[in-house]
Amino acid sequence: MEILLIEDDHETALYVTEGLQKQGHVVHWAPTGPDGLHHARHRSFGLLIVDRMLPGLDGLSLVRSLREENCDTPVLFLTTMSGIDDRVEGLRSGGDDYLTKPFALAELQARVAALVRRTSLVSTPTQLRAGPLELDLIARHVTREGKRVDLQPQEFKLLEYLVQNAGRVVTRAMLLENVWKLEFDPGTNIVESHMSRLRAKIDRGYSTELILTVRGSGYILSAH
Amino acid sequence: MRTRLFRSESFRQAAIYAGLFAIAMSVLFAAMFFILDHSFKSNLMREVADDLASIRAAYVLDHDENIDHEAQEIVEGRLREPDADDAFLLQRNGKRLAGNIPAMPVRLGEFTLILPTRDPDGAHAILGRGEMVVPGVYAFVGRDLEQVRAAEKGIRYAFGVVLLASLVLAGLSALALSRSFLSRVDAVTETCRSIMAGRLGERIPLSGPDGEFKRLGAAINATLDRIQMLMESLRQVSNDIAHDMRTPLTHLRQKLERARDESTTLAEYAGAVDGAIADCDKLLTVFTALLRIAQIEAGAKRSEFAVVDLQELAVKAGEIYAPVMEDMGHGFSTQLAAVPALKGDRQLLLQLIANLLDNAITHTPSGCTVVLSCVEVAGQAVLTVGDNGPGIPAGERDKVLRRFYRGEQSRTTPGSGLGLSLVVAVAELHGAELALADNAPGLRVSVRFPGV
Numbered sequence: 001m002e003i004l005l006i007e008d009d010h011e012t013a014l015y016v017t018e019g020l021q022k023q024g025h026v027v028h029w030a031p032t033g034p035d036g037l038h039h040a041r042h043r044s045f046g047l048l049i050v051d052r053m054l055p056g057l058d059g060l061s062l063v064r065s066l067r068e069e070n071c072d073t074p075v076l077f078l079t080t081m082s083g084i085d086d087r088v089e090g091l092r093s094g095g096d097d098y099l100t101k102p103f104a105l106a107e108l109q110a111r112v113a114a115l116v117r118r119t120s121l122v123s124t125p126t127q128l129r130a131g132p133l134e135l136d137l138i139a140r141h142v143t144r145e146g147k148r149v150d151l152q153p154q155e156f157k158l159l160e161y162l163v164q165n166a167g168r169v170v171t172r173a174m175l176l177e178n179v180w181k182l183e184f185d186p187g188t189n190i191v192e193s194h195m196s197r198l199r200a201k202i203d204r205g206y207s208t209e210l211i212l213t214v215r216g217s218g219y220i221l222s223a224h
Numbered sequence: 225m226r227t228r229l230f231r232s233e234s235f236r237q238a239a240i241y242a243g244l245f246a247i248a249m250s251v252l253f254a255a256m257f258f259i260l261d262h263s264f265k266s267n268l269m270r271e272v273a274d275d276l277a278s279i280r281a282a283y284v285l286d287h288d289e290n291i292d293h294e295a296q297e298i299v300e301g302r303l304r305e306p307d308a309d310d311a312f313l314l315q316r317n318g319k320r321l322a323g324n325i326p327a328m329p330v331r332l333g334e335f336t337l338i339l340p341t342r343d344p345d346g347a348h349a350i351l352g353r354g355e356m357v358v359p360g361v362y363a364f365v366g367r368d369l370e371q372v373r374a375a376e377k378g379i380r381y382a383f384g385v386v387l388l389a390s391l392v393l394a395g396l397s398a399l400a401l402s403r404s405f406l407s408r409v410d411a412v413t414e415t416c417r418s419i420m421a422g423r424l425g426e427r428i429p430l431s432g433p434d435g436e437f438k439r440l441g442a443a444i445n446a447t448l449d450r451i452q453m454l455m456e457s458l459r460q461v462s463n464d465i466a467h468d469m470r471t472p473l474t475h476l477r478q479k480l481e482r483a484r485d486e487s488t489t490l491a492e493y494a495g496a497v498d499g500a501i502a503d504c505d506k507l508l509t510v511f512t513a514l515l516r517i518a519q520i521e522a523g524a525k526r527s528e529f530a531v532v533d534l535q536e537l538a539v540k541a542g543e544i545y546a547p548v549m550e551d552m553g554h555g556f557s558t559q560l561a562a563v564p565a566l567k568g569d570r571q572l573l574l575q576l577i578a579n580l581l582d583n584a585i586t587h588t589p590s591g592c593t594v595v596l597s598c599v600e601v602a603g604q605a606v607l608t609v610g611d612n613g614p615g616i617p618a619g620e621r622d623k624v625l626r627r628f629y630r631g632e633q634s635r636t637t638p639g640s641g642l643g644l645s646l647v648v649a650v651a652e653l654h655g656a657e658l659a660l661a662d663n664a665p666g667l668r669v670s671v672r673f674p675g676v
Contacts (some may be wrong), residue, residue, distance in 0.1 A: 184574075187579065187643060188582050190547070193547035194547055
């Protein structure tokens with residue numbers, strides 16, 4: 001996957017580039033707004049990673065003009081601002097996800113993987129399948145190897161998100177944002193509590209665990 | 225001071241008004257003068273016409289040997305009247321028959337006759353009418369304009385005095401006005417200067433009548449109050465950061481130092497680095513919380529308030545926290561009734577509830593019970609989180625709302641010390657009233673929201 005990174009801070013750019021290269025991505029770096037806009041217009045990329053504060057042209061305006069030109073490449077905003085409205089503003093201007101600096105590399109990698117996947121998801125199916133798991137999104141049923149698993153609504157939402165991202169790491173922050181729609185980090189670890197309940201229901205009595213913990217990053221639902 | 229006074233905006237305004245007033249007065253006077261003059265003269269000419277008519281009538285009636293006799297009688301009779309300022313002339317073929325002015329060449333119609341007076345410098349102006357009363361007989365009747373002129377002169381003089389006086393008065397009031405204006409502006413400027421110099425407590429004096437100035441001053445003072453409050457909170461935050469961040473940063477530094485000096489295996493290094501990263505994350509969490517509180521306190525979010533259903537938010541928070549409570553060994557129950565809608569920010573209100581629940585979990589030992597309730601009291605939505613833990617002594621309840629404050633008992637429990645500060649900020653943003661009370665036993669925090 002070719003990724004265009006528009007970021008004026010040299011150190012961050014290096015950090016991001018190395019981190020994504022390790023995952024097998026090709027990263028092109030543009031250090032200014034106008035440079036970034038030029039590259040984004042003249043080549044097609046799988047993903048744009050855009051800093052909000054850029055010399056020449058700020059990230060929001062850059063993405064806004066790309067969207068006006070019908071460019072639908074997914075965009076991940078990076079920012080040092082952690083304003084309570086920044087996230088909303090970023091998503092409103094056409095960004096697909098938002099990450100506040102400083103961030104852990106694992107967080108960035110997980111979000112990039114999720115965004116790349118999002119583009120290939122054309123429409124929302126009524127059924128989701130990952131290995132032995134089957135989710136009926138209409139009836140809100142879950143079965144593992146054909147056997148019914150009873151889940152609470154919150155647990156179902158959590159599993160749905162994991163299945164949508166099966167085979168990829170999802171971080172705590174991604175779960176808070178996407179499953180519970182919380183745009184802040186609560187003090188106690190609510191993710192763990194919910195996850196342990198879901199695991200108990202999904203994996204109890206089976207020899208293989210479907211939900212795995214990735215140390216220092218988050219969780220992964222095995223796709224096979 | 226003097227040049228400043230004359231250059232001031234208010235003085236210029238007043239001068240313009242005075243000028244316009246003078247012009248208006250002059251126009252008024254000119255019109256009045258013209259009308260007065262006209263009516264004087266037309267009255268005069270009517271009398272003249274009457275006199276001429278009676279002279280003409282004398283010729284019609286009289287048939288004596290001397291046909292001019294009757295007309296002469298009329299003229300002389302009129303001239304004998306006391307205080308007569310009339311001018312009469314009756315002449316036949318250029319020879320005067322009667323009258324008080326010398327014979328003159330025949331001139332018909334209305335005209336002004338200038339006669340020399342006894343004073344060498346003066347001249348009489350006589351307005352009158354000349355007519356051939358019968359063939360060969362010319363009569364002129366006129367009135368001396370001297371009285372009219374004198375009256376007009378008096379009026380002009382009076383006008384001049386009035387105009388001058390009003391201009392002087394206008395000038396004086398302009399000066400007085402701009403002086404009082406300047407002094408009030410100066411008071412504002414002076415206050416601003418002293419605030420710039422660092423005396424943030426200074427305020428504009430609100431003396432004088434209730435007017436624009438007082439309202440402006442009050443508005444500026446309110447702005448200053450708000451700025452001072454924000455500055456205060458900024459200073460507080462800086463102090464808190466300096467005070468409370470130094471310890472964790474020192475720890476972090478010590479850990480890294482120890483790792484450099486004492487670690488020998490890769491695993492030991494990795495452990496030290498992980499520890500350092502965890503410390504950094506904790507510090508970052510505190511920074512984020514501080515920034516968030518500062519932004520909430522700035523109040524910008526208020527413009528994006530929407531109608532929010534507090535019951536729904538509380539239900540959601542309850543669902544999210546129920547498993548956490550269970551895992552921590554806390555009993556948890558909710559009591560969520562429909563409440564009046566309120567205007568607010570969903571995410572911030574969710575965080576308020578989450579922080580109150582977090583707070584209850586963190587500061588009560590396992591086995592305690594937490595109750596989340598949302599009820600309507602006197603038309604207002606009231607959200608309450610109560611526990612049966614150790615509670616907070618009455619004297620300490622105000623202090624726990626401060627940033628980074630920790631009660632003596634909670635020195636060792638985890639947390640940024642900012643949870644309740646954020647609750648305070650969110651409550652204030654929503655105009656809600658936050659109260660800490662004794663739950664007998666335990667702590668009860670309630671937030672009372674104003675209606676829409």
